[in-house]
Amino acid sequence: MQQVHAPVTFNRPLTGDYWLIEVEAPMIADDLRPGQFVNIRIENSLAPSLRRPFSVYRVSPDRRRLQVAYKVLGQGTRLMAATMPEGGRCDVIGPLGRGFELPADAKRIAVIGRGIGIAALPTLVDEAVANGTEVYAFLSARTEPNLVALDIFAQHDCPVVTHTDDVAGTGMVTDQLAPLIEKLAFDAFYVCGSNRLARATHAMAGKLGIMSQIAMEQHMACGFGDCHGCVIQVNLDPGGREQGFREVCHYGPVFDTWEVIDACA
Numbered sequence: 001m002q003q004v005h006a007p008v009t010f011n012r013p014l015t016g017d018y019w020l021i022e023v024e025a026p027m028i029a030d031d032l033r034p035g036q037f038v039n040i041r042i043e044n045s046l047a048p049s050l051r052r053p054f055s056v057y058r059v060s061p062d063r064r065r066l067q068v069a070y071k072v073l074g075q076g077t078r079l080m081a082a083t084m085p086e087g088g089r090c091d092v093i094g095p096l097g098r099g100f101e102l103p104a105d106a107k108r109i110a111v112i113g114r115g116i117g118i119a120a121l122p123t124l125v126d127e128a129v130a131n132g133t134e135v136y137a138f139l140s141a142r143t144e145p146n147l148v149a150l151d152i153f154a155q156h157d158c159p160v161v162t163h164t165d166d167v168a169g170t171g172m173v174t175d176q177l178a179p180l181i182e183k184l185a186f187d188a189f190y191v192c193g194s195n196r197l198a199r200a201t202h203a204m205a206g207k208l209g210i211m212s213q214i215a216m217e218q219h220m221a222c223g224f225g226d227c228h229g230c231v232i233q234v235n236l237d238p239g240g241r242e243q244g245f246r247e248v249c250h251y252g253p254v255f256d257t258w259e260v261i262d263a264c265a
């Protein structure tokens, strides 16, 4: 884990409500594993006082630069968009947390994401494709412009199914995965950005007896296990007989879905 005052190489609108910032941070980018995150502080501002956590969206091929796709939501992300221009600096700590596990012999995986949760997936997809693993993507958002990373999935020729609330209505994108699991063998599922999708993914993975993992989001402060500000209740066994507490920043943000689904009494 490193703290760097990284030069900003660009910071611009991406699509829909989202912006994309890229910083030069080789000491973080080189070590980063898919699913890990960074914690960003707004410099030259007393507020917000806490850093803001973000998944790493992409690492450059030379592993010197990293990108974060962020939704402009509140004070922190508004200031990120307004005060970190190209040529400026970004105070960033990372890589943080535990990332996704990709089985070395995985032949085919499905990634399922909603909204800005999709931002946690491209680094996993890059690694999977480099390993020769086939990736199917199931992406959903409120509206089409809020589907991020479509270009990255297209670049890798991944089959992509999308679902947007404004067009497709109340169903879920995983409704399209359900018939596919009868025909194709999947080795693992990865889900981010929606509890509903996580629940459906977990049920399908259970039926198939394969691994399924989820990248969790939680309010955070330190980001590295010191303050206990991000604790959630988890199952300690797949049957959910015993529960315990885990810091999302330190033990996660990636969990097996059985650890978090139905973990709260």
Ligand SMILES: Cc1cc2nc3c(=O)[nH]c(=O)nc-3n(C[C@H](O)[C@H](O)[C@H](O)COP(=O)(O)OP(=O)(O)OC[C@H]3O[C@@H](n4cnc5c(N)ncnc54)[C@H](O)[C@@H]3O)c2cc1C
Residues within 6 Å of the ligand: 037, 048, 052, 053, 054, 055, 056, 068, 069, 070, 071, 072, 073, 074, 075, 076, 077, 078, 116, 119, 120, 216, 217, 218, 219, 220, 253
């Ligand atoms: C591990 C991790 C990875 C993340 N990756 C991304 C990412 O790649 N892109 C992205 O846009 N966002 C991501 N987030 C969420 C991001 O941290 C928040 O959107 C950001 O902190 C909002 O800061 P703000 O000051 O703009 O908004 P605030 O003013 O702090 O909050 C605005 C609203 O968002 C809610 N909110 C803020 N943070 C969270 C959170 N962590 N979970 C649930 N609700 C929250 C607040 O309750 C409030 O209603 C991630 C969060 C975590 C924990």
Ligand code: FES
Residues within 6 Å of the ligand: 219, 220, 221, 222, 223, 224, 225, 226, 227, 228, 229, 230, 231, 247, 248, 249, 250
């Ligand atoms: S944010 Fe401090 S322990 Fe997780």
